[in-house]
Amino acid sequence: MKKLSAILLIDDDETTNFLNEHLLRKLGVADTVLVANNGEEALHLLAETCVSGARNCPELILLDLNMPVMSGIDFLEAFQPAPPNRPIHIVILTTTMHPRDLARLQLLPHAGLLQKPLTREKIEAVLKELFQYQLPGAEG
Numbered sequence: 212m213k214k215l216s217a218i219l220l221i222d223d224d225e226t227t228n229f230l231n232e233h234l235l236r237k238l239g240v241a242d243t244v245l246v247a248n249n250g251e252e253a254l255h256l257l258a259e260t261c262v263s264g265a266r267n268c269p270e271l272i273l274l275d276l277n278m279p280v281m282s283g284i285d286f287l288e289a290f291q292p293a294p295p296n297r298p299i300h301i302v303i304l305t306t307t308m309h310p311r312d313l314a315r316l317q318l319l320p321h322a323g324l325l326q327k328p329l330t331r332e333k334i335e336a337v338l339k340e341l342f343q344y345q346l347p348g349a350e351g
Contacts, residue, residue, distance in 0.1 A: 215342065217243040217260070219269035221253045221286065222304070223278040231273065231304075231329045238334060238346060243267045249278045250286030261292070261299075269299055271341070273329065274321075276305040276312055284312065287319040300341045304329060 218241040222228050225248075232244045245260065245267070247253035253272075261268035276283035283303065292299050300322040308326070316324065322341055325333050331346070338344040 214239060215241040215270045215338075215344075217241055217245055217267045217269040219245045219247065219253060219256065219272045221247045221250065221272060221278070221283065222275040223248050224275070227275070227327070234329060234331070235334070238331060240334060240338060240344075240346070241271075245269060248280075250274075250281030250283060250289070252280070253286060254281075254289060257290070257299075268297075270297060271337070272299060272301045273304045273325075274301055276303060276307050284315050284319065287316075287321060302337055302341075 218235055220228050220231050220235075222231070228246050228248075232246060235241060235244050245256060247256050253274075257269070274283045274286060281289070283305070287301065290301075301320065302322050303316065303324045304327055305324075306327045323337065325337070335346050338346065
């Protein structure tokens with residue numbers, strides 16, 4: 212399988228975004244890595260990039276929960292993917308495991324939950340599960 216067209220990182224921590232973007236680019240998993248600093252910024256970015264036929268609409272979103280302006284949970288509640296684009300898989304990437312947040316997440320659409328930090332192994336597991344994609348050089 213070819214690499215993903217785009218991945219969107221949504222996190223308010225600039226260092227986390229920098230490290231995650233660097234890791235994704237190093238592994239060559241996507242043609243484009245987009246970055247938003249909160250849910251509101253991500254909604255605007257998606258509205259611009261996911262117009263019909265757009266090539267840089269993300270296939271995968273890695274979403275932090277605790278952010279100012281618009282949290283990850285608020286983003287999940289507000290996000291409405293525009294058909295007829297291909298599905299956008301949202302994976303929560305966070306340090307929070309508060310029972311209240313976990314209970315709210317049960318009611319919202321997402322494809323998985325990962326504990327920070329993002330690693331090659333975690334990316335590999337997500338790609339394999341959601342896209343049947345294996346990183347080059349990965350063992351079967």
